[in-house]
Amino acid sequence: MNLNKLKKTLKRKQKQVDKYLARCLPSGKTFPQPIYQAMRYSLLAGGKRFRPVLVLLTGQMLGAKASDLMPAAAALEMIHTYSLIHDDLPVMDNDDLRRGKPTNHKVFGEAMAVLAGDALLTMSFKLIADKVKNKKLAARLVSEISGAAGAAGMVGGQVLDMFAESRKKGAREKLGLLSRAKYLKTTHQLKTAAMITASVRSGALVAGARPGQLRKLTVYGRSLGLAFQIMDDLLDLKGSKRQLGKTPRKDARAGKLTYPSLWGTEQSFRQVQQLVKTAKRALISFGPRAGSLRDLADYGLQRGN
Numbered sequence: 086m087n088l089n090k091l092k093k094t095l096k097r098k099q100k101q102v103d104k105y106l107a108r109c110l111p112s113g114k115t116f117p118q119p120i121y122q123a124m125r126y127s128l129l130a131g132g133k134r135f136r137p138v139l140v141l142l143t144g145q146m147l148g149a150k151a152s153d154l155m156p157a158a159a160a161l162e163m164i165h166t167y168s169l170i171h172d173d174l175p176v177m178d179n180d181d182l183r184r185g186k187p188t189n190h191k192v193f194g195e196a197m198a199v200l201a202g203d204a205l206l207t208m209s210f211k212l213i214a215d216k217v218k219n220k221k222l223a224a225r226l227v228s229e230i231s232g233a234a235g236a237a238g239m240v241g242g243q244v245l246d247m248f249a250e251s252r253k254k255g256a257r258e259k260l261g262l263l264s265r266a267k268y269l270k271t272t273h274q275l276k277t278a279a280m281i282t283a284s285v286r287s288g289a290l291v292a293g294a295r296p297g298q299l300r301k302l303t304v305y306g307r308s309l310g311l312a313f314q315i316m317d318d319l320l321d322l323k324g325s326k327r328q329l330g331k332t333p334r335k336d337a338r339a340g341k342l343t344y345p346s347l348w349g350t351e352q353s354f355r356q357v358q359q360l361v362k363t364a365k366r367a368l369i370s371f372g373p374r375a376g377s378l379r380d381l382a383d384y385g386l387q388r389g390n
Contacts, residue, residue: 086383094377098138103129105155106162109212123193123201124208128166130184136161136284142377143288143302156216157226157287160209164234165280167202167209172243174198206234217291226287233283242276249342269342270311278310285309304367305378312360312385315353318343322350361386 106128113122137158144154173180173188174195180188190198210227217223232238249272285306289299322345344353364382368375 086380086387088380088384088387091377091380091384094142095133095138095381098141099134101141101151102134102137102155102158102162103131105159109159109216110208119193119197120200120204123189123197124204126192127170127183127189127201128163128205130186132184134162136165136280139281139284139306139381140288140291142381143285144292145288146371146374146378147289147292147294147298149288149292154288154291156213157230157291158284160212160226160230161280161284161287163205163209163212164230164239167205168234168239168243170198170202170205222290225290229286229290230283233279238275238279238283239277242272242274242279245272246276265342265347269344269347272342273311273314273344274307277314278307281310281313282306298371301367301370305364305382308360308364308367309382309385312357312364312382315344315357315360316385318345319350319353319357357386 110125110128111121113125115121140158140161141151141154145151169183170189172178173183174190181191182188188198189201193201210231213223213226213230217226234240236244245268249268282303283306285302286299289302294302322343344356348356361382365379368379371378
């Protein structure tokens with residue numbers, strides 16, 4: 086993997102996404118000003134733009150133009166940002182900072198933060214409807230992304246995550262997933278991997294991917310999404326590589342169900358390695374043109390070193 090080349094590619098794509106988002110979102114002077122100010126505050130606060138970059142990398146690998154991919158890419162980032170605004174609220178994670186800045190509700194108040202998230206969610210689908218010229222494709226993108234974002238995807242995963250943290254005896258069992266391992270995997274698949282998979286598939290759909298290509302890219306997206314979530318859990322806990330192999334007790338005491346708290350960090354890292362291998366195998370038929378996607382999977386492992 087050429088890490089320097091990948092970082093340059095990601096940085097270039099991030100800047101393209103940032104410019105597009107700034108153009109398609111009304112200015113903070115647009116009436117009613119408070120809602121647009123709150124939306125812009127969070128949406129333009131920076132970040133890796135991981136999901137829209139995946140749209141661009143996948144679509145361009147298959148021959149699509151960046152201009153055709155941008156509506157879906159921007160829509161996915163709007164949805165991701167809305168989810169962060171709502172996650173930060175006192176009723177959810179109660180966070181004070183996001184990307185080094187005060188969270189939306191700390192600046193604009195809880196009610197405005199809720200509305201800003203709602204507005205970004207609805208604007209994402211309007212963007213696709215307005216900007217994607219092929220209306221059949223627009224409808225399919227809306228179906229794809231809304232499915233991944235809703236109760237059968239990200240929102241459903243958040244529900245499972247909330248129940249997993251509940252101290253009430255039998256809370257998880259009421260949802261019908263008796264195995265802690267199955268429960269955890271399902272939570273991550275819905276909460277994180279669903280939107281990452283939708284990003285990959287959206288880029289492929291815009292590019293007119295064949296059914297066989299779409300199936301392989303779906304495997305890639307699901308494996309990549311789960312690998313990145315497990316690695317995030319590891320990075321949240323381990324602090325340094327010296328801690329690999331130790332089962333962190335903090336999460337177990339708090340009732341937080343994560344891969345490290347369930348399997349230990351060493352076994353969790355091995356699962357990330359296996360998922361990365363699965364993701365890369367799914368790209369074999371695409372040859373050299375899948376280099377950036379392949380490097381991105383490897384980068385998931387590099388984050389743990």
